[in-house]
Every structure is written in structure tokens, then in C-alpha cells.
Amino acid sequence: MSLPPLKVAVLMGGWAAEREVSLSSASGVIQALEERGHQVVPIDLGATPAEGRDFPARLIAANPDVVFNALHGVPGEDGSVQGLMDIMGFVYTHSGLATSVIAIDKQLTKQHLVPHGIPMPGGHIVASEDLFQADPLPRPYVVKPVNEGSSVGVAIIMPDGNYGNPIGRDVVGPWQEFDHLLAEPFIRGRELTVAVLGDRALAVTELRPKSGFYDYEAKYTDGMTDHICPADVPGEIASAMMDIALRAHQLLGCKGTSRSDFRWDDERGLEGLFLLEVNTQPGMTSLSLVPEQAKYLGMSYGDLVENIIAEALADRGGRR
Numbered sequence: 045m046s047l048p049p050l051k052v053a054v055l056m057g058g059w060a061a062e063r064e065v066s067l068s069s070a071s072g073v074i075q076a077l078e079e080r081g082h083q084v085v086p087i088d089l090g091a092t093p094a095e096g097r098d099f100p101a102r103l104i105a106a107n108p109d110v111v112f113n114a115l116h117g118v119p120g121e122d123g124s125v126q127g128l129m130d131i132m133g134f135v136y137t138h139s140g141l142a143t144s145v146i147a148i149d150k151q152l153t154k155q156h157l158v159p160h161g162i163p164m165p166g167g168h169i170v171a172s173e174d175l176f177q178a179d180p181l182p183r184p185y186v187v188k189p190v191n192e193g194s195s196v197g198v199a200i201i202m203p204d205g206n207y208g209n210p211i212g213r214d215v216v217g218p219w220q221e222f223d224h225l226l227a228e229p230f231i232r233g234r235e236l237t238v239a240v241l242g243d244r245a246l247a248v249t250e251l252r253p254k255s256g257f258y259d260y261e262a263k264y265t266d267g268m269t270d271h272i273c274p275a276d277v278p279g280e281i282a283s284a285m286m287d288i289a290l291r292a293h294q295l296l297g298c299k300g301t302s303r304s305d306f307r308w309d310d311e312r313g314l315e316g317l318f319l320l321e322v323n324t325q326p327g328m329t330s331l332s333l334v335p336e337q338a339k340y341l342g343m344s345y346g347d348l349v350e351n352i353i354a355e356a357l358a359d360r361g362g363r364r
Contacts, residue, residue: 047350050082053108055125057088058096060117061196069328070114072335076346077112089115100128110353111136114328117192121325122148137356139324143297147324148191150226153296157319160295162288164319165307167228172219175211184230189222197221200230231318233309236275238289239326239334241301241348242355245286245293246337250275271333273340277308284314292322299359300352301326301334 054077056070057063070086077084085106089096096119103111111134119125123144129136139147146152154164169190170180179185179201189197197218201207207215218225235251250272275282289304296302303326309316326334328349338348 046080047082047354050109050353051085051107052077052082052353053085053087053103053106053111054114055087055089055111055120056114057090058115058117058120059090059092060115060120061192062116063091065327065329066114066116066120068330069116069332072328072330072345073112073114073349076349080346080350089120100132103129103132103134109135110356112349112353113138113325116325116327117196118148122191135356135360137352138300139296139298139302143299144324147296147298147302147322150188150190150321153322157292157295157322160291162292162295162319163317165228165231167226169224170227172223172225175219175225176213178210180227181229186228186230187218187225188228189218190224190226197225231307231309231316233307233311233316234277236277236285236306236308237303237333238285238306239301239303239337240289240293240298241334241338241351243290243294245290246334247273247340248275248277248282248285249273249333249337250277271336273336277310280314281308281317284317288317288319289322292319296322296324298322298324300355301348303334 054070054074056066058066074084074086085108087099087102087106089099111129113120113125113136115121115125121144123141126141126144130141146156151169158164167181174180183201183203185201187199187201199207199217201211207217211217211219237249237251239246252270252272254268285306292304293302303323305320307318307320326332328335335345335348
């Protein structure tokens with residue numbers, strides 16, 4: 045696709061744990077837009093909230109036709125930036141305020157999707173302090189922050205007491221950084237993901253870390269994870285994942301692109317398939333899964349970026 049020349053502000057950076065990923069995503073987006081003749085205004089929110097206080101003034105000064113949101117995590121993925129841009133009247137890419145508030149919160153996402161038949165793991169919110177007294181679930185189980193992405197802060201608690209039994213207060217883990225965590229049953233099996241662009245699920249990718257599990261380091265370190273696209277899974281499993289990802293995207297009201305992450309216990313067939321979370325601001329780095337799946341379907345990186353912008357312009361009434 046080809047858009048007429050636009051002035052595009054690209055939001056990036058921020059003070060979330062995923063700051064460096066955001067900067068990498070933005071770098072690719074900026075290059076693609078400039079190669080296609082668009083005027084780009086990069087806006088780094090800074091590494092602390094104090095550095096980001098002048099962000100509204102910088103956005104007003106830029107006066108873009110559209111804003112490409114390349115932020116990951118708080119405040120660019122939780123509705124904060126979306127609400128501000130709504131008030132200021134800017135057209136922006138990706139999901140809006142309400143969707144962002146729900147989707148970044150793993151427990152709210154479950155409450156929104158499970159009643160519609162979307163299979164997700166059970167579990168509940170626990171106080172980190174309580175983990176030092178007793179396990180909240182039978183081992184093995186997983187604990188993770190409620191509102192972080194990129195597998196930040198995920199810990200798998202195994203029966204052999206890899207973190208102690210009970211978990212040791214002084215043992216390094218997410219319980220030292222977060223007051224509350226989401227505890228879920230551990231689902232054995234394979235790590236898979238599906239990207240959605242507009243009204244279409246793109247493909248299924250299997251992620252095979254060369255050691256450990258698909259954590260932050262495995263996601264963003266070249267060579268640490270093999271991406272198999274399309275995944276070597278039975279047709280009914282691939283179809284089910286793509287259907288679930290598209291339905292979740294639509295039920296949450298996602299815009300532009302999203303990425304749904306799954307675990308599949310291949311010994312249980314369809315009964316072993318679970319949606320873990322929906323990412324409303326998926327990465328756009330050289331190792332990211334949405335560009336990879338788009339490329340598999342014959343869509344260049346530049347076309348992907350312009351598709352995301354085109355939907356934003358159409359959905360929010362054209363240029364600012």
C-alpha cells in the first residue's frame with residue numbers, strides 16, 4: 045500500500061522496563077516512514093516521568109497528521125497516553141483508551157474474555173508477601189506481574205524448589221519488585237503466538253528458546269530463540285489459535301495490530317490450548333513477531349507500518 049506524504053510523530057522510549065525495545069521498534073518505524081517520503085518527528089518520552097512532562101507541548105509543537113505509538117508498557121500501553129491524545133484531539137495508531145486499560149491487566153483481560161469462551165489459564169492475584177509463607181497453587185505454577193509485557197518478571201515455580209519451598213524472602217524474583225502478582229497453573233508444552241492486523245489473523249509462529257523459557261532475554265537477544273513460521277502444528281490447532289486471536293482482538297476492541305500469546309500442551313489436543321495474553325503494542329523490532337508474520341505473507345515492513353497508519357486514519361476520521 046502507499047499513503048500520501050504525511051507528517052508522523054513517532055512516540056518512543058518511556059520509563060517502562062521495555063524502554064530499549066520501544067526505542068528499537070521506533071527506529072525501524074522511523075526508517076520505513078522516511079524511506080516512503082513521510083516527514084517524521086521522533087518524540088522520546090524520556091527515561092523517567094519527570095523527563096516526559098513536556099511530551100504534550102512537544103506533540104502540540106509537532107502538529108502531526110497522525111501519531112505512531114511505538115511505546116511499550118506504561119505509560120504508552122496502559123491507556124495513559126491514549127487518554128491524553130484523545131483529549132488533545134490527535135489521531136494515533138493502535139488501540140484506544142478502554143482497550144489499553146483492560147488488555148495490559150492480565151486479570152481484567154481474563155474477566156473480559158473467558159465469559160465469551162476464550163480458553164485462558166485459571167489463577168488469581170496474590171500478595172507477594174504471602175508467597176513466603178505458602179504456595180498459592182500446587183506446583184508447578186507461574187507468577188508474573190499483572191501489567192508488564194515482554195515476559196518481564198515471570199518466574200516458574202517448580203516442584204524441586206528452584207526458588208525455595210516456600211519461596212525464600214531473599215531469593216531474587218518478581219516478588220522483590222511487585223507487591224502483588226498473578227499466580228497461574230504452569231501449562232507444559234509449546235510456546236506459540238498469532239499476530240492480528242486489522243480484521244485478519246496472520247499466521248502461527250512457534251518459539252523455541254535454546255535454553256530456559258521465552259523470557260525477556262530470549263525475546264530480544266539475537267540467536268537465543270528459534271522462530272518457526274508457520275508453526276509445525278496440526279491444522280485444527282493452527283485454525284483454533286487464529287480464530288481465538290482474532291476473536292480476542294475484536295472482543296477487546298483492539299485497533300491496528302495485536303499479538304496473542306499461547307501455550308499448547310500437545311498431549312491434550314484442543315483441550316491443551318490456552319491464550320495467555322493479548323499485546324496491544326506488539327514489538328516492531330528486527331526480532332519481533334508481527335513483522336515476521338507479515339513478511340511470511342508477502343507484506344514488507346514498510347507496508348505493515350503504512351497499514352497500521354491507514355487503519356488509524358480511517359478509524360479516527362482522517363488527518364488531525
